[in-house]
Amino acid sequence: IYVAGMEMLRYLAETATTHEECAAVVAKNRANALKNPSAGHPAALSIDDVLISGPVAEPLTRLECADHSDGAIVFVLASAETARALTDHPVWLRGIGWANDTFRLESRPWGDARYARAAGEMAYRTAGIQSPREEIDFAEIDDTFAYKELQHTEALGLCPPGVAGEWTLAGGTASSGAFPVNVSGGALGQGHLLDATGLARVLEVVLQLRGEAGQRQIEGVETGLAFGWRGVPTTGGAAVVL
DSSP, rough: OOHHHHHHHHHHHHHOOOHHHHHHHHHHHHHHGGTTTSSSSSOOHEEEEEETSOOEEEEEEEBBBOBBBBOOOOOOOHHHHHHHOOOOOOOOOOOOEEEOOOOOGHHHHHHTTTHHHHHHHHHHHHHTTTTHHHHEEEEOOOBHHHHHHHHHHHHHTOOOTTTHHHHHHHHTSTTSSSEEEEEEETHHHOBBOOGHHHHHOOOOOOOOHOOOOOGGGGOOOOOEEEEEEEOOOOOEEEEOOO
């Protein structure tokens, strides 16, 4: 976690993102989790609650780190012909991308998630997406640490660098915002499932596209993005467009 604390410091310095904007991610995602019966850590929190929750690796606070949960996720992948035979409402895998950056702490870019950018570009290229922000309706993005949701959102081309924090604080990524992010509650609200955390992000996209997300359902969505990160101290991630 001290690695995440150092990375957060660098990200804040390079992008002029504030700690309050990172804390807003926690408040948003934990509140979203209140509408998710599978979430293990729902809560109504203020930004101040997050900021005073105690340092873990400064400036990272306890509530900015996703707590663990147990879980299991199963997907059935099939050819188009088989999928059509099995259901009237298949969810189509339009594009997938993955990337690894350097594993060495001394040679990585601390403020920029290059692995997320590369994975996203690969998925968009496969899916034929030219403008992610305009062609994708919502996203489930790794938020193992609060600042990571902001860093990944920017790296995936959903907003310019340094903008994700103020966008979140203004409500743009809320469930009722212009571009909802982590309506499920993310890892901060659902819980961190270790190597299944990325699958949890994909599952929420599937449920939303099927119209099976219950109280947290976003109306009229047709295309969603999921992004998973391997976690500290790695620089590996995968993006999926459904």
